[in-house]
């Protein structure tokens with residue numbers, strides 16, 4: 629029995645996290661979910677979108693599964709998702725992007741693992757108006773944060789028999805901030821002589837991933853580029869409904885899908901639960917339940933390959949409940 633914090637989130641969050649609870653139980657792993665919530669739904673009761681009990685629960689259980697949380701655009705509170713990462717110093721945003729057998733995509737050959745710096749860059753939240761007609765956002769890059777994310781990418785590559793790490797930046801223009809990131813990446817790479825290292829300017833990286841996806845393996849990027857390139861990769865593998873993720877540091881792990889709260893389909897039983905299910909497979913791997921994780925991933929691939937019970941984003945018309953039950957029916 630594992631104790632895991634569950635943050636259902638809002639929008640499609642509660643629907644897709646319910647699916648995870650069902651599938652994991654059907655796969656035979658016993659989890660005692662400690663449910664706490666964050667976001668607009670709790671604002672009235674707690675006076676904040678991120679109650680302290682959410683952070684305390686994650687610190688206590690060390691492992692959490694999180695549904696997406698809506699962030700108001702422009703005005704309103706700042707992103708709860710970013711706040712959780714920053715307050716707990718979850719410095720790694722891990723986002724594997726692999727084309728699964730049967731996934732509806734025009735592309736082939738992509739199997740990359742993205743390491744996105746998760747605590748600074750343009751997400752440091754330092755913004756101000758300059759008079760009435762201008763605004764300034766400050767991008768922070770430190771040696772410490774750059775070094776630990778690059779090292780995490782190399783350690784992952786080493787442990788998972790990956791052959792190459794690519795550092796992605798815009799150091800031709802941002803000579804100081806991205807220049808530092810690139811310089812640190814080059815220094816860390818020297819400690820891993822068995823892993824091929826190269827670097828790419830972010831715009832070129834985007835084109836390369838579309839044209840030559842098979843040439844890339846582990847990517848390490850500053851915060852904003854990591855966010856954008858992971859959505860690009862989500863598009864290449866068949867959409868946001870298929871892309872898992874995790875926020876990690878050396879002690880804590882918060883697993884979540886790459887996608888957001890999808891307000892356009894929330895509450896309609898239309899959301900694809902596969903992205904968060906694949907995130908839960910990363911969680912099961914993390915807990916040492918590799919067999920259950922493999923069982924769930926194979927069941928998902930079988931459902932994709934049969935292409936009979938698929939949600940709307942994958943070209944079908946099945947509901948969240950129907951695809952969840954179909955995945956459960958394919959478990960060993």
Ligand code: NAD
Nearest residue numbers: 696697698699709868869887888889890892893899900941
């Ligand atoms: P989104 O990912 O919510 O949706 C983009 C498009 O993809 C929509 O058309 C949506 O219907 C579709 N989609 C996303 N996930 C899907 C799924 N599982 N199944 C089927 N279709 C799916 O992105 P957005 O619209 O830019 O953001 C909505 C809200 O989510 C915003 O408030 C944003 O800040 C927030 N957000 C939260 C997180 C997070 O919690 N980590 C991440 C990204 C965005």
